Structures are given as structure tokens and as C-alpha cells.
Amino acid sequence: MTTLRLAKELTALEKLRALLDAIASLGDRAGVVYLVGGTVRNILLGEESFDVDIAVEGDAIEFARALTSALEGRMTSHQKFGTAAVLYGADERVDVVTTRTELYDAPGALPTVRRAGLREDLFRRDFTINAMAVSLQPTDFGRLVDPYGGRADLDARLLRVLHNLSFIDDPTRIFRGIRYEARYGLRLEEHSARLAHACIEMGLVGGLSSARLRDELQRLLEDPGAIGGILRLGELAADRAIHPHLRADSEAAALFERANALRDELHADVPSWRIGCAVLGRKMSPEDAHTWLEGLNMRRRDVDRIAGAITVAPRIVERLRSERLRPAEVVALADPFAPDAPLLALAMEDRPELRDYFTRLRDVRIEIGGTELVALGLAESPRVGEVLAELRRRKLNGELDGRDSELAAARDLIAETPDA
Numbered sequence: 442m443t444t445l446r447l448a449k450e451l452t453a454l455e456k457l458r459a460l461l462d463a464i465a466s467l468g469d470r471a472g473v474v475y476l477v478g479g480t481v482r483n484i485l486l487g488e489e490s491f492d493v494d495i496a497v498e499g500d501a502i503e504f505a506r507a508l509t510s511a512l513e514g515r516m517t518s519h520q521k522f523g524t525a526a527v528l529y530g531a532d533e534r535v536d537v538v539t540t541r542t543e544l545y546d547a548p549g550a551l552p553t554v555r556r557a558g559l560r561e562d563l564f565r566r567d568f569t570i571n572a573m574a575v576s577l578q579p580t581d582f583g584r585l586v587d588p589y590g591g592r593a594d595l596d597a598r599l600l601r602v603l604h605n606l607s608f609i610d611d612p613t614r615i616f617r618g619i620r621y622e623a624r625y626g627l628r629l630e631e632h633s634a635r636l637a638h639a640c641i642e643m644g645l646v647g648g649l650s651s652a653r654l655r656d657e658l659q660r661l662l663e664d665p666g667a668i669g670g671i672l673r674l675g676e677l678a679a680d681r682a683i684h685p686h687l688r689a690d691s692e693a694a695a696l697f698e699r700a701n702a703l704r705d706e707l708h709a710d711v712p713s714w715r716i717g718c719a720v721l722g723r724k725m726s727p728e729d730a731h732t733w734l735e736g737l738n739m740r741r742r743d744v745d746r747i748a749g750a751i752t753v754a755p756r757i758v759e760r761l762r763s764e765r766l767r768p769a770e771v772v773a774l775a776d777p778f779a780p781d782a783p784l785l786a787l788a789m790e791d792r793p794e795l796r797d798y799f800t801r802l803r804d805v806r807i808e809i810g811g812t813e814l815v816a817l818g819l820a821e822s823p824r825v826g827e828v829l830a831e832l833r834r835r836k837l838n839g840e841l842d843g844r845d846s847e848l849a850a851a852r853d854l855i856a857e858t859p860d861a
Contacts, residue, residue, distance in 0.1 A: 477494050540558060609643075613657050766794060
């Protein structure tokens with residue numbers, strides 16, 4: 442793409458219009474400014490949605506202040522790192538950084554940052570397709586800066602690291618690469634794939650901090666290309682590097698796809714990443730599942746839901762295969778681990794009892810509560826909860842059909858209660 446054509450592409454983008462006008466209004470105060478990284482990649486791919494990242498060869502925070510004024514926005518900054526975020530309009534955001542390089546003291550460690558020129562700034566990035574920049578200076582507006590062949594790799598649908606230590610410096614780049622492959626139809630070129638395998642075999646993926654590993658898994662499983670990402674995770678043997686009993690295979694991908702489709706169809710409130718963790722961990726023992734999830738520093742609620750799905754979903758399927766359960770029994774089976782476990786069970790085997798649970802049974806409620814029971818003469822005690830549970834059980838089984846029948850059944854139950 443020529444400079445002229447790229448300049449036209451940029452000026453035609455509604456998302457950039459106010460920003461480009463503001464930069465132009467700064468004149469010489471704008472300095473040497475570039476669109477960089479994923480912003481350039483997505484524009485070249487024709488993506489309509491993209492984050493806006495700007496690199497400045499100079500004082501990024503001073504530039505951000507001037508830009509904030511021109512856009513009548515607001516700014517947050519981090520002086521230590523030479524970065525700023527400019528917020529403007531309804532919900533627009535521009536991230537501004539000083540061009541810099543990064544030095545890694547150890548594999549997977551956070552880098553030490555120092556100022557550098559644009560070429561070095563681009564070289565610190567993960568892949569060549571993210572190591573491009575576009576000038577926003579009036580004198581050469583739209584000029585593509587591509588020192589490492591990112592445009593050619595993008596055209597060839599290849600994902601290439603910039604140097605041999607890239608994955609060792611930051612093993613999370615393997616997960617990022619998997620996401621890019623699945624989302625954009627790219628493929629790690631042969632040498633980069635060998636480097637990824639070597640990093641995994643060295644145990645550097647499993648050695649990531651719990652928070653970074655958790656965040657990367659969540660991003661991968663929430664990505665639009667997550668199904669392909671699961672398959673690639675297994676192809677690279679990154680699943681077993683995360684945990685020996687994790688299984689990212691074709692069965693996992695199919696189960697993940699079915700569970701997500703059912704989630705959307707049945708309006709079950711389960712995030713894709715939680716479904717994905719349960720699917721990947723489906724071969725784990727209950728003890729292994731809890732240990733793994735707790736080791737990722739997840740919230741207790743998420744640990745319980747995912748571990749419950751891993752452990753209980755197969756048991757739900759087996760119970761429904763072997764017994765004919767009444768509606769209240771289905772609810773008693775599904776409710777304690779809902780919605781994750783019954784959803785995964787339904788993805789494992791399309792059981793009408795579970796469809797009935799999601800479409801009807803889980804929403805069945807009785808019309809009376811503890812206040813009515815006390816008014817009927819039942820003292821406040823654990824017995825109140827027991828009576829309400831029994832009333833719901835009867836309603837689920839079709840034995841009660843409204844408030845009057847519930848009150849009548851409650852009177853009978855209270856009459857059976859000693860000292861009521």
C-alpha cells in the first residue's frame with residue numbers, strides 16, 4: 442500500500458477523524474508522532490474496530506497534554522513509564538507512549554524500560570505484524586515504517602517473531618500468537634513455531650506467575666477465535682505445560698462450541714472462559730481441579746463453579762441415563778452447581794430433562810414466603826426453610842398450581858410440625 446493510499450485510508454476512518462484533526466492543529470508541538478503496533482495491523486487488515494496506540498519520539502506525556510487540550514478531553518499519565526491515556530468524546534481513548542526499548546532480566550520477568558528510537562521500539566514487540574508504524578507528521582503523513590517485514594508477513598498470513606529469544610523473554614507471547622492465529626487466520630512460520638515449542642519444553646509457560654497465566658487463559662477463551670485457539674493450544678503441547686491433565690483437543694473444541702451455543706440459546710449466565718476452563722480440565726480429578734484453579738488465584742466463586750462443572754457434569758449425565766427423575770429431583774441435581782455443571786452436562790449429552798431445567802424448572806418459584814408461614818403460626822426457625830423447600834418441590838412436580846394451593850399445603854405442613 443503506497444503512502445498516498447494509506448493516507449487516504451487513515452483520513453477516511455471515522456474513528457480517527459477527530460484525533461487526526463487535533464494532531465494537525467498542534468503543528469510543530471506534535472513532534473514526531475506515529476500510529477503503532479496493533480492499530481496499524483488492524484487498519485491494514487480492514488478491521489473496523491481497533492484500539493488507538495500512538496508512539497512519540499520525545500516526551501509522550503507533554504504531547505498527551507497538548508492533545509488532551511485540543512480534543513477537550515481528560516488525561517491520566519504514568520510519569521515513571523512515560524505513558525498516558527487521553528479520553529475524549531463519548532468513549533474514545535488514545536494510548537500514548539514514549540518510544541522505548543525493553544530489557545528482560547529473566548524469562549517471563551517484567552521488563553526494564555528505557556527510551557529509544559522508533560526502530561528499537563518496534564523491535565521490542567512480539568511479532569513482525571505488530572512491529573509497524575504509520576507517520577502522523579504533516580510532512581510524511583501516511584508513510585508506513587516497516588523495518589522487519591510485517592506487511593509482507595501479513596500478506597502471507599504468517600506470524601513471525603522478531604528475534605530468537607522472543608518467547609523466552611515473554612512466554613505469554615505464545616498465547617498471544619495462538620489468539621492471532623485463530624482470529625486472523627495466520628500461522629506461526631516454521632522457525633517461530635520451533636522457538637515456541639522449545640520455550641514450552643523448557644517449562645517456561647508453566648513457570649509463569651499465576652496471575653499472568655490466568656489472564657492469558659481467560660483472554661484466549663474469550664477470544665472470537667477461541668475454538669481454533671483451543672486446538673492450537675493442544676498442537677503446541679501448551680495445554681500440558683499449563684497442567685499435565687489439561688486436554689486441549691478436538692473433543693474439547695467441540696464441547697466448548699456446543700456449550701457456548703447452548704449458553705446463548707438458553708440464556709445461561711456463564712462466561713466463555715469459565716466454560717473453557719471446565720472443558721480443558723474435564724479429565725482432572727476433583728482434587729486436581731481445585732488445586733489447579735486455586736493456583737491460578739481465581740475468585741472462590743469461579744473456582745467452585747468450574748471445579749463443580751468438571752466433577753459434577755459427568756455425574757449428572759450418568760444419573761439421567763440410569764434413572765427416570767421427577768422434575769424436583771432434576772432441580773435438586775442441577776441447582777447446587779448451576780449454571781455451569783448442568784450446562785456442561787447438556788453439552789456432553791442433549792438430555793430433555795436438562796433442557797426442561799433451563800427453559801422452565803430453574804425459574805419455578807413459590808408465591809408465598811416466610812412471612813406467610815409465620816402468619817400461619819409457624820415460629821421463626823430452620824423449619825421455615827424446610828417448609829418452603831417442600832412447597833417448591835411439590836410445585837416443581839406439578840402438585841401445586843398457585844398461591845391458594847400453596848397456602849393450603851403450608852397449613853398441612855405446619856400442622857404436622859411439633860409445637861407449631
